[in-house]
Amino acid sequence: MNVDSPKRDLAGPLLDRLTGFWRPLRNLGAARSRVNGSRSLLTAAEFQEELAVLGLSGRRFEPEHYSDALGEYLNISITVHVIPDSWYPELSRLLAISGRLGELRYSEQLNLAAILVPGSLPPLVLTLTILHELGHLAAGDLLIEPDEQFEEQDQHAEQTMFETLPLKKGKKLARGYPFAKESLREREANLRASYALFAGCLGDDSPYAHGMYDVL
Amino acid sequence: MSAAQHQALVLGSVSFVAFIFFLCFLLPSKRTKFSVFAACNLLFVTLMFGAVALVDLSGGRAEIMVAVMTELPVVLIVAWVCLALAGGLPAQLPAEPVARRPWLRAILGSAPLVLLLSVGLATVVGLVWPSPALRVYAPAPPQFFVLKGLIMTPEVIYSGFAAMVFVMAGRATGLKRRFYFKNLAFSVGMVCIALIALESTVFAGLRVWPSREARRAILETLNTLEACLAICCILAFIAGLSLRYTPAVATTLLHRLQTGWLRTQEQFESLEWQAVSSGAAGRLTHASDAVVEACRIEGLSESDTQRALATIRLVAVMRDPSSETQQITPDAARKLYELQEEILYDDVLASKISWAAGWRSRALEPQTVKSAPLHDALKAALELVDNHGESEDVRTPPLWYYIVAVSATDAKMIDSTHLSMQLRDGTERRAAVEAYDAAKRVLRMLEDHD
Numbered sequence: 001m002n003v004d005s006p007k008r009d010l011a012g013p014l015l016d017r018l019t020g021f022w023r024p025l026r027n028l029g030a031a032r033s034r035v036n037g038s039r040s041l042l043t044a045a046e047f048q049e050e051l052a053v054l055g056l057s058g059r060r061f062e063p064e065h066y067s068d069a070l071g072e073y074l075n076i077s078i079t080v081h082v083i084p085d086s087w088y089p090e091l092s093r094l095l096a097i098s099g100r101l102g103e104l105r106y107s108e109q110l111n112l113a114a115i116l117v118p119g120s121l122p123p124l125v126l127t128l129t130i131l132h133e134l135g136h137l138a139a140g141d142l143l144i145e146p147d148e149q150f151e152e153q154d155q156h157a158e159q160t161m162f163e164t165l166p167l168k169k170g171k172k173l174a175r176g177y178p179f180a181k182e183s184l185r186e187r188e189a190n191l192r193a194s195y196a197l198f199a200g201c202l203g204d205d206s207p208y209a210h211g212m213y214d215v216l
Numbered sequence: 217m218s219a220a221q222h223q224a225l226v227l228g229s230v231s232f233v234a235f236i237f238f239l240c241f242l243l244p245s246k247r248t249k250f251s252v253f254a255a256c257n258l259l260f261v262t263l264m265f266g267a268v269a270l271v272d273l274s275g276g277r278a279e280i281m282v283a284v285m286t287e288l289p290v291v292l293i294v295a296w297v298c299l300a301l302a303g304g305l306p307a308q309l310p311a312e313p314v315a316r317r318p319w320l321r322a323i324l325g326s327a328p329l330v331l332l333l334s335v336g337l338a339t340v341v342g343l344v345w346p347s348p349a350l351r352v353y354a355p356a357p358p359q360f361f362v363l364k365g366l367i368m369t370p371e372v373i374y375s376g377f378a379a380m381v382f383v384m385a386g387r388a389t390g391l392k393r394r395f396y397f398k399n400l401a402f403s404v405g406m407v408c409i410a411l412i413a414l415e416s417t418v419f420a421g422l423r424v425w426p427s428r429e430a431r432r433a434i435l436e437t438l439n440t441l442e443a444c445l446a447i448c449c450i451l452a453f454i455a456g457l458s459l460r461y462t463p464a465v466a467t468t469l470l471h472r473l474q475t476g477w478l479r480t481q482e483q484f485e486s487l488e489w490q491a492v493s494s495g496a497a498g499r500l501t502h503a504s505d506a507v508v509e510a511c512r513i514e515g516l517s518e519s520d521t522q523r524a525l526a527t528i529r530l531v532a533v534m535r536d537p538s539s540e541t542q543q544i545t546p547d548a549a550r551k552l553y554e555l556q557e558e559i560l561y562d563d564v565l566a567s568k569i570s571w572a573a574g575w576r577s578r579a580l581e582p583q584t585v586k587s588a589p590l591h592d593a594l595k596a597a598l599e600l601v602d603n604h605g606e607s608e609d610v611r612t613p614p615l616w617y618y619i620v621a622v623s624a625t626d627a628k629m630i631d632s633t634h635l636s637m638q639l640r641d642g643t644e645r646r647a648a649v650e651a652y653d654a655a656k657r658v659l660r661m662l663e664d665h666d
Binding site: 044049059063095126128190194197201204212214 | 388457466470473474485
């Protein structure tokens with residue numbers, strides 16, 4: 001996923017110097033938020049709450065409906081481009097070599113998100129790849145400033161608490177803040193994709209959806 | 217026995233019957249957090265009213281304390297219901313209409329704090345200015361109305377909000393009938409509580425203002441109304457709790473599918489796609505082109521062609537593993553096939569799990585575990601690569617399988633002697649060989665032409 005941040009006009013040595021002063025202060029604030037901000041990975045029940053916010057809980061839906069509802073909620077335009085191999089044969093090869101299945105581009109300035117996926121992907125992988133990228137948008141992963149110190153890989157149990165980062169600005173669907181570690185953000189996007197696929201297939205047969213109508 | 221004792225006896229008896237019903241019928245069959253809480257609350261109410269009926273606690277601050285204590289069970293019920301609707305209990309989802317409205321969630325979530333604070337404040341008012349709270353028909357000072365109002369006003373508001381949420385939840389489109397009636401029953405119960413609280417406030421007002429002659433008859437009517445509402449409320453809650461629904465798919469099974477089957481299949485298919493797209497499976501390109509052409513020559517359906525293509529890809533990846541596809545082994549393929557079979561064993565689940573065959577495309581039928589080419593391809597590829605002639609399946613393989621077998625042998629992905637052991641030399645095999653040879657000629661001509 002790539003983010004196009006708005007470019008600042010006031011570039012120059014003075015700004016660079018001010019940025020130099022500002023960075024330690026900002027990191028101090030971020031460190032404090034990391035001390036307080038932690039949460040576990042998203043559960044299927046928590047995802048059902050997100051679906052309720054989008055008006056999709058208890059309904060059967062396709063990834064298109066999820067994308068439309070998410071775009072409307074976040075007030076951004078989300079477009080999915082499934083690119084046939086005949087149009088751009090190199091895309092599949094380049095993505096496959098890089099070990100990726102799709103690409104998410106986001107522009108804060110234009111309020112626009114574009115998901116690019118090769119048309120040659122098997123249907124289930126195509127669906128899950130699109131849902132995975134939509135999961136990044138729902139989590140607000142594109143609205144944080146990535147911090148390299150958190151980039152090491154890890155595999156923990158679902159209940160473990162992980163550190164989060166605050167948003168720069170913008171709106172997200174998730175209740176919690178995005179994880180500081182990229183590997184965790186990817187893992188959670190995978191979880192969102194699988195939850196979305198099953199919730200869309202099962203509709204009101206989902207035990208989590210039924211829990212929202214059977215509170216007592 | 218005073219009127220207050222008489223009223224307490226009636227309410228205590230009703231509560232006791234409800235408690236026994238809970239204990240004997242509801243708790244053993246469905247033990248939810250609310251049913252346990254309601255049972256404890258009913259026992260508390262029974263003991264409370266029983267004590268008031270047996271001991272004449274008229275006069276002074278003792279009356280105030282008993283009056284506040286008798287209000288407490290209902291206040292706790294309202295607080296619990298509001299908290300449950302707001303998703304504030306551990307491992308509890310909010311009601312669907314609440315999840316969509318943060319303001320409603322905030323209001324309902326504040327119920328325990330506001331209600332208990334108001335009870336506390338009312339207790340202070342009552343203790344500072346004592347009033348005959350338990351003497352039902354006696355005239356009371358204005359402070360008594362303040363005391364009642366402090367407890368009842370938030371109770372009316374929160375019960376009203378809870379009733380509204382239950383109605384909204386019950387009216388959701390496409391909802392199962394059982395949920396509709398369940399939420400309706402709880403809504404009726406909460407409306408009854410709101411009406412009792414409202415009636416109680418009016419009752420307190422009547423004790424403060426009207427003359428002695430008019431008061432008695434009206435208060436007796438209100439007392440009867442309150443008893444009726446209380447019975448309605450308990451019956452409505454019992455009806456709501458009795459309506460049970462078991463989801464078609466259990467949470468544990470769903471979790472297993474999400475972390476087991478889906479993860480495995482996605483990993484399997486994506487690794488295979490990466491191997492094919494990056495050209496890692498070198499021998500594949502020619503073999504797959506020939507297989508598709510041979511299927512076309514034989515006039516096979518699109519689904520059979522896709523099965524054949526998926527099978528030759530699998531065989532190629534399993535026989536020619538690269539660093540990316542080293543996880544696609546016969547063992548991994550067998551594990552995935554078994555997981556798929558597990559889903560297919562459950563007809564309800566298998567019919568529900570599907571995914572679109574294309575983005576925003578209604579022209580193509582959605583794929584299911586059964587209809588997706590990978591399911592048959594896994595079985596076919598395992599037979600070709602890993603079976604060594606031990607197949608227990610005596611049925612004649614379909615033509616697409618023969619085409620894949622011939623192609624895989626020609627591309628040296630599998631051993632020709634192994635193939636001879638597996639496939640009888642019949643009409644299907646001869647047709648497959650002829651179609652494959654013809655396909656190769658066509659492809660060669662096309663290459664020469666380019």
